[in-house]
Amino acid sequence: MSGEHASSTISAEVRHVESLLEARGLLEPGEIDTRIDEFLAGGSPANGARIVARAWTDPGFAERLLADANAAIREVGLSMAGGIQEQRLKVVANGVGADGTEEHHVVVCTLCSCYPIALLGPSPSWYKSEAYRSRVVRDPRGVLREFGLVLPDSVAISVWDASAESRYMVLPRRPDGTDGLSEEQLAGLVTRKGLIGTAAV
Amino acid sequence: MSRMNDVGGMSGFAPIVEEPDEPRFHADWEAHVFALNAALVRRGVYNLDEFRDAQERLPVREYLAASYYERWFAAIRMLLAEKGVATAEELTHG
Amino acid sequence: MADRFAPGDRVRTRSVDVAGHTRLPGYARGAVGTVVELAGRHPLADERARGRDAEPHAVYHVRFAAADLFGAGDHSVVVELWEDYLVEERA
Numbered sequence: 001m002s003g004e005h006a007s008s009t010i011s012a013e014v015r016h017v018e019s020l021l022e023a024r025g026l027l028e029p030g031e032i033d034t035r036i037d038e039f040l041a042g043g044s045p046a047n048g049a050r051i052v053a054r055a056w057t058d059p060g061f062a063e064r065l066l067a068d069a070n071a072a073i074r075e076v077g078l079s080m081a082g083g084i085q086e087q088r089l090k091v092v093a094n095g096v097g098a099d100g101t102e103e104h105h106v107v108v109c110t111l112c113s114c115y116p117i118a119l120l121g122p123s124p125s126w127y128k129s130e131a132y133r134s135r136v137v138r139d140p141r142g143v144l145r146e147f148g149l150v151l152p153d154s155v156a157i158s159v160w161d162a163s164a165e166s167r168y169m170v171l172p173r174r175p176d177g178t179d180g181l182s183e184e185q186l187a188g189l190v191t192r193k194g195l196i197g198t199a200a201v
Numbered sequence: 202m203s204r205m206n207d208v209g210g211m212s213g214f215a216p217i218v219e220e221p222d223e224p225r226f227h228a229d230w231e232a233h234v235f236a237l238n239a240a241l242v243r244r245g246v247y248n249l250d251e252f253r254d255a256q257e258r259l260p261v262r263e264y265l266a267a268s269y270y271e272r273w274f275a276a277i278r279m280l281l282a283e284k285g286v287a288t289a290e291e292l293t294h295g
Numbered sequence: 296m297a298d299r300f301a302p303g304d305r306v307r308t309r310s311v312d313v314a315g316h317t318r319l320p321g322y323a324r325g326a327v328g329t330v331v332e333l334a335g336r337h338p339l340a341d342e343r344a345r346g347r348d349a350e351p352h353a354v355y356h357v358r359f360a361a362a363d364l365f366g367a368g369d370h371s372v373v374v375e376l377w378e379d380y381l382v383e384e385r386a
Contacts, residue, residue: 011230014274016294018237020287027240035236040225084242084249088335090356110209110320112253113269122225122235128269131217134208137322138361140370146217157370161209163318164354164375165337203312203321210322210365247346254316254344 042082043121048169049190050076051091053183056174065091065171073119080167082118089116092160093171094197102155105170106144106197108136109162116167120195127196137161147198170197204257205264231270238277247280255279298353298378304330305384306357308376316344319380322364323372327384331356331373339377353378 021027054076055062065072069089070080080089092105109115110133115123126132136143140157144150151157160168172194178186193199208214226232242249255276256264267275282289300306310325318340334356338349357376361368 007228007230010271010274011228011233013293014230014233014237017274017278017281017292018233020291021237021241021281024286026244026246026286027237031240032233032236035239036232039232039236039239084239090334108209110322111206111318112256124220124223125269126217126219129214129217130208130211131214134211134214135217137209137372138365138368143217147219153369158358159370159372160356161320161323161372161374163320164334164340164377166334166354166356166375204316207321209320248343250316250340250343251346253340257316 043117043119045120045190045192045195046187047078048116048120048192048195049187051078051169052171052190052195053187055171056178056186057183062093062171066093069169078119080116080118087116087118088166089119089169090160090166091169091171092158094200095173103158104144104151104155104197105158105160106136106140107160107162107168107170108133110134110137111161111163114162114167116169119167120169120192123196124192144198147193149198149200169195172199172201175201205259205261206253206257226270234270234274234277238273241277241280246284246286251280252276255283298333300330300353300355300378300381300383302330302332305386306330306355306381307384308357309380309382313341315341317341317380319376320374323359323374323376326359326364328357328359328363328374331358334375337377339379341379355381357381 018027018032022029051073055065061072069091073079080087094104097103113123113128115127137159140159162168175189189201191199191201194201238252241247256272259275264272278292281287281292305327307327308319308323308325334354336351336353339352342349354375354377356373358371358373361370361372364372
């Protein structure tokens, strides 16, 4: 379905189900509006940007973030508990690994659309699309190129499929020439695509 | 028996399209469906795996024709009927 | 309960094509990969999807070479898998 007519039909149907559930005591009056307001005030990519900027400026924090992200993000006043239940957050870091190889990570949920929504807000539509979910596991280099991110062959790519209970966030590599920037300025460089891995930062 | 949701590695879907300045929801009803699902899971009417399973059990043709939140709403109605909260008829008369 | 697998273990995923809800993606069925680390313990999604209460089981990040999944590709894919989907792969 699409278009305005379909949209007004489905909104009437949704309202109908809500009132039916209210009548049967399964929803409190006004509960849905309260939940929407809470949700819209909650997760946002800015949270991820704050975490990244802290990791770039505080190596100890970066280490704790990669070891136990749920505990580390509480240090900056954030948590993964804002959704239906607290979920495990796994942060994967771009850059040169222990074996000297440069790694780039990219996140997908091939089976549905799992995403750290409580922390980062809703995912973009392309992340939920069959087009992205089907292709990025098979041809990440090609998909990243379409996003404008051309990685040299020497960069090893890991695709993380959120197929169970963890939710993932990429810690991008700090861009060169940013030594003089404050933590807040650094946070301003980080994009949602950078946190998913379809952009460098 | 792979289900329609299991698309990893599959070919033939449309190109990936980015929407500049995409809103968090494209219509009010989408936000309502999102919140409705969260409320029903919190209340224990069904769990998240039952919710995913219900989407996967939608007829393939309906699944592919539906938008993201249309699938959610179809799954919510399917589960409410299966759990005996209301009949399918009660849930569709808008 | 002791964990069945440790980081570095080689594991093979279930190849059976189950009828119901599962969280083993089709592209990773019957494939051999390496355990990265434990990702927590949770009731098996396949059971919860049937509305059943289930005991928490170990979940692992398992790394696969793309070439082993798709016959091509120089990348790797890390899938998060319940121990129920995995058997030890003997060298």
